[in-house]
Amino acid sequence: MSRAEQSNGTHGPGLDRILVLELARVTEAAAIAAAHLRGRGNEKAADKAAVDAMRRELGRVEIRGTVVIGEGEMDEAPMLYIGEKVGTGEGPEVDIAVDPLEGTTICAKSMPNALAVLAIAEKGGLLHAPDMYMNKIAIGPGYAEGVVDLDASPAENLTNLAKAKGVPIHEIMACILDRPRHAELIRAVREAGAGVQLIPDGDIAGVIWTTDPKETGIDIYMGSGGAPEGVLAAAALRCIGGQIQGRLVPMKDEERIRAEKMGITDINRKFKLEDMASADVVFSATGVTDGSLLKGVRISGDFAETETVVMRSKTGTVRRIKSTVRNVGSRFM
Numbered sequence: 001m002s003r004a005e006q007s008n009g010t011h012g013p014g015l016d017r018i019l020v021l022e023l024a025r026v027t028e029a030a031a032i033a034a035a036h037l038r039g040r041g042n043e044k045a046a047d048k049a050a051v052d053a054m055r056r057e058l059g060r061v062e063i064r065g066t067v068v069i070g071e072g073e074m075d076e077a078p079m080l081y082i083g084e085k086v087g088t089g090e091g092p093e094v095d096i097a098v099d100p101l102e103g104t105t106i107c108a109k110s111m112p113n114a115l116a117v118l119a120i121a122e123k124g125g126l127l128h129a130p131d132m133y134m135n136k137i138a139i140g141p142g143y144a145e146g147v148v149d150l151d152a153s154p155a156e157n158l159t160n161l162a163k164a165k166g167v168p169i170h171e172i173m174a175c176i177l178d179r180p181r182h183a184e185l186i187r188a189v190r191e192a193g194a195g196v197q198l199i200p201d202g203d204i205a206g207v208i209w210t211t212d213p214k215e216t217g218i219d220i221y222m223g224s225g226g227a228p229e230g231v232l233a234a235a236a237l238r239c240i241g242g243q244i245q246g247r248l249v250p251m252k253d254e255e256r257i258r259a260e261k262m263g264i265t266d267i268n269r270k271f272k273l274e275d276m277a278s279a280d281v282v283f284s285a286t287g288v289t290d291g292s293l294l295k296g297v298r299i300s301g302d303f304a305e306t307e308t309v310v311m312r313s314k315t316g317t318v319r320r321i322k323s324t325v326r327n328v329g330s331r332f333m
Contacts, residue, residue, distance in 0.1 A: 039110030141241025
């Protein structure tokens with residue numbers, strides 16, 4: 001495996017840097033496994049391939065890890081379930097959040113922005129969020145705290161953001177998941193004078209896009225999506241800067257009960273970034289399909305090329321890693 005790195009920021013201790021690169025290998029493996037099933041129309045098969053590959057690679061990393069954001073709970077998913085122990089059993093004790101295939105539908109349809117995603121933090125550093133909806137709002141770095149607020153109206157948030165950015169509101173672009181439940185939100189954003197970029201899936205990428213609006217054209221993420229994805233997005237923002245707020249949206253009583261069992265006693269609590277991701281956090285994402293954030297996996301014969309972004313909050317380091325992996329036919333299928 002050959003790697004070319006572009007880094008900014010300072011480097012952590014030697015062992016920490018090794019762990020960062022090990023996590024890149026984990027998301028690379030998941031992305032390659034899923035990439036073999038791009039465009040095949042089988043979401044479950046692609047997701048299972050990514051889960052199996054990620055679990056296998058995590059088992060080789062020298063950590064004592066507990067999955068706090070996973071593919072379901074123990075009775076719902078055979079692998080990478082919430083509460084599962086992963087790693088070699090040696091090394092630091094960490095919380096782990098995984099989304100082996102962020103965007104199962106877009107992978108199955110070979111559409112842009114499918115990712116393999118993983119975040120780790122020191123024990124207790126990630127919110128134990130149940131698999132339910134979460135209302136979210138997120139912006140990138142460089143703004144004063146409180147410029148946007150989950151409890152403010154779309155018009156208020158967009159007006160405040162435009163003022164803070166020093167541009168007219170018609171230059172603000174909001175990223176929103178294309179779902180019927182967002183019809184009123186989309187109408188409100190457009191009536192306020194801002195633009196809307198709809199995405200079919202993959203709201204982790206949508207949140208990360210806000211950190212580089214010059215490149216992506218996205219200034220703000222708004223709307224509801226999965227709570228686990230909210231925690232993963234918060235982990236990324238903790239590393240590269242930005243703001244995010246989220247509030248759980250239980251759709252039935254059993255979801256409220258599940259949240260209580262996971263330690264969330266106030267279902268109406270508004271979670272901020274530091275509530276969802278704290279302490280030292282490492283985030284890794286590898287492209288499965290081409291997107292605004294990362295290029296997708298390129299497979300040629302027995303070789304695969306990948307692009308991964310790995311970030312660490314403690315050092316402020318952001319690495320973009322391009323890898324060439326061989327023997328992909330036998331290792332990742």
